[in-house]
Amino acid sequence: MAQIIQWFPGHMAKALRLMRENLKYVDIVFELVDARIPLSSRNPELDEVLGQKPRLLIMTKTDLADPERTKIWKNYFENQGLAVVALDTRGHKTPQIITKAARTVLADKWAALEEKGVKDKPIRALVAGIPNVGKSTLLNHLVTKNVAITGDRPGVTKKLQWLKTPTNLELLDTPGVLWPKFEDQRVGFHLAMTGAIKDQLINQDDVVLAMLAYFREYAPNAIIERYHLPAEAWATNTDVELLLLITQKLGFKDDYDRAAERILIDLRRGKLGPYTVEMPADNIGMVNDAK
Numbered sequence: 432m433a434q435i436i437q438w439f440p441g442h443m444a445k446a447l448r449l450m451r452e453n454l455k456y457v458d459i460v461f462e463l464v465d466a467r468i469p470l471s472s473r474n475p476e477l478d479e480v481l482g483q484k485p486r487l488l489i490m491t492k493t494d495l496a497d498p499e500r501t502k503i504w505k506n507y508f509e510n511q512g513l514a515v516v517a518l519d520t521r522g523h524k525t526p527q528i529i530t531k532a533a534r535t536v537l538a539d540k541w542a543a544l545e546e547k548g549v550k551d552k553p554i555r556a557l558v559a560g561i562p563n564v565g566k567s568t569l570l571n572h573l574v575t576k577n578v579a580i581t582g583d584r585p586g587v588t589k590k591l592q593w594l595k596t597p598t599n600l601e602l603l604d605t606p607g608v609l610w611p612k613f614e615d616q617r618v619g620f621h622l623a624m625t626g627a628i629k630d631q632l633i634n635q636d637d638v639v640l641a642m643l644a645y646f647r648e649y650a651p652n653a654i655i656e657r658y659h660l661p662a663e664a665w666a667t668n669t670d671v672e673l674l675l676l677i678t679q680k681l682g683f684k685d686d687y688d689r690a691a692e693r694i695l696i697d698l699r700r701g702k703l704g705p706y707t708v709e710m711p712a713d714n715i716g717m718v719n720d721a722k
């Protein structure tokens with residue numbers, strides 16, 4: 432883990448600085464989090480950078496997450512005063528869902544503008560989130576044609592590029608890449624499970640063992656079925672022994688690394704079913720509890 436801790440801070444500082452600079456050009460920030468790891472995929476310093484800037488929390492990849500847990504998380508964030516949508520960003524209703532939610536967040540401000548005679552003002556937004564959370568996918572689904580806005584407007588003069596959507600949003604075309612924080616080693620494991628960080632950064636065997644500990648408690652049958660293990664496999668084996676057993680079942684003899692790699696691919700592609708490895712009560716040490 433030490434390697435990761437040394438590697439990220441410079442990137443994170445730069446990303447947050449860029450975010451601060453761009454914030455003044457937008458009305459709202461779309462903060463993306465991965466529904467499978469809603470805490471580990473958030474950046475704890477974002478709260479401070481955003482201050483009072485309106486925000487919409489978008490939980491992505493709900494098709495890969497446990498639906499019951501997604502509901503719990505949505506409530507949890509809403510109870511903190513955040514506006515939240517949870518979706519598979521690739522769905523065809525994404526533009527309508529996101530635009531409606533953004534309009535709701537900004538309803539008062541837009542009503543005040545309309546009173547002053549400003550009609551149909553586009554909502555300007557910045558998409559932010561950690562790598563792999565779905566930023567580009569969201570942008571691509573919101574913007575049906577690639578139309579860059581030009582002209583003498585704030586942002587444009589600074590050579591920022593904006594993308595217009597048919598639903599009257601204007602999106603900064605470069606998403607803000609945030610970096611997670613790794614003080615809690617579970618954060619690293621969870622990010623690795625979902626593929627948010629490079630595989631070279633964490634020992635895959637360790638990630639798979641953390642993952643098996645989760646499946647032992649919450650979805651034991653998914654592993655039994657996928658790797659054709661005997662029904663009593665969990666009861667008679669430790670997590671390490673189970674990894675060895677799966678390695679043999681996969682026909683990889685004693686090549687545990689290869690088995691770990693295969694298991695992670697299965698997990699990330701949803702072959703082990705939907706999963707959400709974090710719950711609010713886990714207190715994964717990275718997000719400020721207050722908004």
Ligand SMILES: Nc1nc2c(ncn2[C@@H]2O[C@H](COP(=O)(O)OP(=O)(O)OP(=O)(O)O)[C@@H](O)[C@H]2O)c(=O)[nH]1
Pocket residue numbers: 491492493494495518519520521560561562563564565566567568569608
């Ligand atoms: N199943 C599923 N996959 C998604 C969803 N959103 C994005 N993806 C996939 O997740 C992967 C990463 O998505 P990107 O849009 O490239 O993520 P990004 O945040 O732009 O990533 P970086 O460029 O690394 O910062 C891609 O394979 C997407 O197809 C979703 O809601 N559900």
